[in-house]
Amino acid sequence: MGLVVQKYGGSSVADAEGIKRVARRIVDAKKAGHEVVVVVSAMGDTTDELIELAEQVSPLPAGREFDMLLTAGERISMALLAMAIKSLGHEAQSFTGSQAGVITDSVHNKARIIDVTPGRIRTALDEGNIAIVAGFQGVSQSSKDITTLGRGGSDTTAVALAAALKAEVCEIYTDVDGVFTADPRVVKKARKIDWIAYEDMLELASSGSKVLLDRCVEYARRYNIPIHVRSSFSGLPGTIVSNDNPNKPEGGEMEQAIISGVAHDTSEAKVTVVGVPDKPGEAARIFRAIADAEVNIDMVVQNVSAASTGLTDISFTLPKTEGQKAIDALGRVKEGIGYESLRYDDAIGKISLVGAGMRSNPGVTATFFEALSAAGVNIELISTSEIRISVVTRADDVPEAVRAVHSAFGLDSESDEAVVYGGTGR
Amino acid sequence: MGLVVQKYGGSSVADAEGIKRVARRIVDAKKAGHEVVVVVSAMGDTTDELIELAEQVSPLPAGREFDMLLTAGERISMALLAMAIKSLGHEAQSFTGSQAGVITDSVHNKARIIDVTPGRIRTALDEGNIAIVAGFQGVSQSSKDITTLGRGGSDTTAVALAAALKAEVCEIYTDVDGVFTADPRVVKKARKIDWIAYEDMLELASSGSKVLLDRCVEYARRYNIPIHVRSSFSGLPGTIVSNDNPNKPEGGEMEQAIISGVAHDTSEAKVTVVGVPDKPGEAARIFRAIADAEVNIDMVVQNVSAASTGLTDISFTLPKTEGQKAIDALGRVKEGIGYESLRYDDAIGKISLVGAGMRSNPGVTATFFEALSAAGVNIELISTSEIRISVVTRADDVPEAVRAVHSAFGLDSESDEAVVYGGTGR
Numbered sequence: 001m002g003l004v005v006q007k008y009g010g011s012s013v014a015d016a017e018g019i020k021r022v023a024r025r026i027v028d029a030k031k032a033g034h035e036v037v038v039v040v041s042a043m044g045d046t047t048d049e050l051i052e053l054a055e056q057v058s059p060l061p062a063g064r065e066f067d068m069l070l071t072a073g074e075r076i077s078m079a080l081l082a083m084a085i086k087s088l089g090h091e092a093q094s095f096t097g098s099q100a101g102v103i104t105d106s107v108h109n110k111a112r113i114i115d116v117t118p119g120r121i122r123t124a125l126d127e128g129n130i131a132i133v134a135g136f137q138g139v140s141q142s143s144k145d146i147t148t149l150g151r152g153g154s155d156t157t158a159v160a161l162a163a164a165l166k167a168e169v170c171e172i173y174t175d176v177d178g179v180f181t182a183d184p185r186v187v188k189k190a191r192k193i194d195w196i197a198y199e200d201m202l203e204l205a206s207s208g209s210k211v212l213l214d215r216c217v218e219y220a221r222r223y224n225i226p227i228h229v230r231s232s233f234s235g236l237p238g239t240i241v242s243n244d245n246p247n248k249p250e251g252g253e254m255e256q257a258i259i260s261g262v263a264h265d266t267s268e269a270k271v272t273v274v275g276v277p278d279k280p281g282e283a284a285r286i287f288r289a290i291a292d293a294e295v296n297i298d299m300v301v302q303n304v305s306a307a308s309t310g311l312t313d314i315s316f317t318l319p320k321t322e323g324q325k326a327i328d329a330l331g332r333v334k335e336g337i338g339y340e341s342l343r344y345d346d347a348i349g350k351i352s353l354v355g356a357g358m359r360s361n362p363g364v365t366a367t368f369f370e371a372l373s374a375a376g377v378n379i380e381l382i383s384t385s386e387i388r389i390s391v392v393t394r395a396d397d398v399p400e401a402v403r404a405v406h407s408a409f410g411l412d413s414e415s416d417e418a419v420v421y422g423g424t425g426r
Numbered sequence: 427m428g429l430v431v432q433k434y435g436g437s438s439v440a441d442a443e444g445i446k447r448v449a450r451r452i453v454d455a456k457k458a459g460h461e462v463v464v465v466v467s468a469m470g471d472t473t474d475e476l477i478e479l480a481e482q483v484s485p486l487p488a489g490r491e492f493d494m495l496l497t498a499g500e501r502i503s504m505a506l507l508a509m510a511i512k513s514l515g516h517e518a519q520s521f522t523g524s525q526a527g528v529i530t531d532s533v534h535n536k537a538r539i540i541d542v543t544p545g546r547i548r549t550a551l552d553e554g555n556i557a558i559v560a561g562f563q564g565v566s567q568s569s570k571d572i573t574t575l576g577r578g579g580s581d582t583t584a585v586a587l588a589a590a591l592k593a594e595v596c597e598i599y600t601d602v603d604g605v606f607t608a609d610p611r612v613v614k615k616a617r618k619i620d621w622i623a624y625e626d627m628l629e630l631a632s633s634g635s636k637v638l639l640d641r642c643v644e645y646a647r648r649y650n651i652p653i654h655v656r657s658s659f660s661g662l663p664g665t666i667v668s669n670d671n672p673n674k675p676e677g678g679e680m681e682q683a684i685i686s687g688v689a690h691d692t693s694e695a696k697v698t699v700v701g702v703p704d705k706p707g708e709a710a711r712i713f714r715a716i717a718d719a720e721v722n723i724d725m726v727v728q729n730v731s732a733a734s735t736g737l738t739d740i741s742f743t744l745p746k747t748e749g750q751k752a753i754d755a756l757g758r759v760k761e762g763i764g765y766e767s768l769r770y771d772d773a774i775g776k777i778s779l780v781g782a783g784m785r786s787n788p789g790v791t792a793t794f795f796e797a798l799s800a801a802g803v804n805i806e807l808i809s810t811s812e813i814r815i816s817v818v819t820r821a822d823d824v825p826e827a828v829r830a831v832h833s834a835f836g837l838d839s840e841s842d843e844a845v846v847y848g849g850t851g852r
Contacts, residue, residue: 053442053502054506057442057449057507058510062508065505065508065518066505069502069509072499072501075495075501076479079480079498080479081483082488083492084483092491099570144525
């Protein structure tokens, strides 16, 4: 039996009862013979409450102090969890990100891990303890200040510790049963995926699936750490994310397209730069302006230019929250670039089909568009990768479009309704 | 203008408004040209709420984890306070006890400071920052684990930092105007004391005055750090605790008794060991048994033995919360010592008169007992020191006894009512 890293999200430790339930699960893993390292998030709404307090005392809280504040949340949950485990008769010690050796850069509020030196964790395990580690936090290498890792930070802490400690698996406990072929709130017949490759999970994550964030999957892929996404409420096996399907059937299948699932995202907006002179360097100037404003963009589409005018349109999508910044940045370079106008549209949605072998199976693309057409969904933008097709539609069309595609690819489950515990977000 | 350490208690930073009010006061000190180090407690009832959570998950929370949990409280208040200061346009950085160099022993929940190495605080000050430090916490020298300092810990943090940084004064901000000649809730005519010597303050603190704890005063005396106890709600000067009265009148007074105040305490119980053989070593065996049970005792009184029996009674007082432990410990050694019986009484109160020059002024003792007698208060135990007389009475008699003594020593103020802001406890 090897070392297991388990991560529990805020909804799993929302109150004293939740903490005790999680403690029993951890002790079960220890009794089964594993060395156990647990990464825990702040309880329930603690982080939101701390953010609200910060807004009450300061309109623009300073990054260093904001991180100091937020890390109080995990400190509370990890200490309580260690106490609960000890009251079950097992030894446990809690560690802050800094004590656990999570070394980051100095970018407050969204620091990136640059090293993990888990000497104290290793010692605690060697002495027979269960080690409880605060998720979402670290300490900056240069200034020794406390940092937080930003969205999905606790999952990343778990995977990073699993890599540094050479764990056999990183279990991410959440309030759903695993990764589904589509959002069960939208597609009643969505099925739980038993296994998915890192690459497919990455595409699902970046296409709107919220169960795992791409950052954590990317880290796991780099260090080849299997992730097991599962429910902390049920005892069922969840979804394994790894390189190789442990239950791969003998032979066959290798050249077939394996559809993993359908993701959707209605958090983005679309910007179209209309009437851009179709000559080298124009796109570069547009996206340099966007990059200088520190706006992250997603899809980028340029149509062929109309021969009569020599002008083209460039569209891209980005988080709605970044829309204003992008419009302002492009407005400042209008004269330099010489485009005609900007169009901003935040009533859009994105539907993505993800699966291996898609490009070499032309039937996949055809089936995808046929399904959308039959559902009466109009397509505004198209973008593809090796293992993904994404389209942008009206936001209102998204639920119907997702159900149509899910059904067309035979992903619907036999049963009428997906078995999901609790909510589906985190 | 030198360096000032300011300490704010939980009632001063109970909510966002309180934090902003405290921030303005800190900035005022900075604007006046001081280097400012601030020690802050957890907001309002945070610590009690965390203790309640701990009790929900574990009947006997482990010390190490309990400390990890409780220190989240100051982390929240210090980060918010730093943010609030920064939003007023001044630079501030917050530091945990560990970051501030508060080094302690390893006794969780009531660690003692063994060293202070405030290198990061000194650097922050040199760079023009206001330094905000979490009170009540440190890091153990041997295990590098987070510790808490127990009752009055934040005051002790403030004085210890003041000593290490060679501050000119340590200001303890609280919700009363300073140290009073008696508890203003009991004595309406109690007066605020402008100056009091360390020794007198120590006696008042150990006799039931709750404004400062003896531990913090002891530390200040050892390093000769003046303490200024004052209200964070009013702008008034409070009480200076130091070696020398800065406003001492020329000549005179030196041989007169200077009465500082009247303290009372109803948190103690009295244990009487009845019928102890009056021979060497018996008292030692009694108090060794008490010490082995880790019970702290206060007054100890032994009467002369009755010649006819050769037996004596030994009485002592101790916190009510320790009563059961003491009774159990004495029960276990009954046969060895051979006493007759134990009497336990928790309906007692203690009244103490504190002041310099008391012993060499016999009139003080006489006036004290006359005042109690005139008020019809019966005395059960008497104990004296160089600068204090304490008596134990029925708990019900305490308010009347305190008023009688206060009045007899001319401590009553001219005005009808003491000016006190907020409550009087902490």
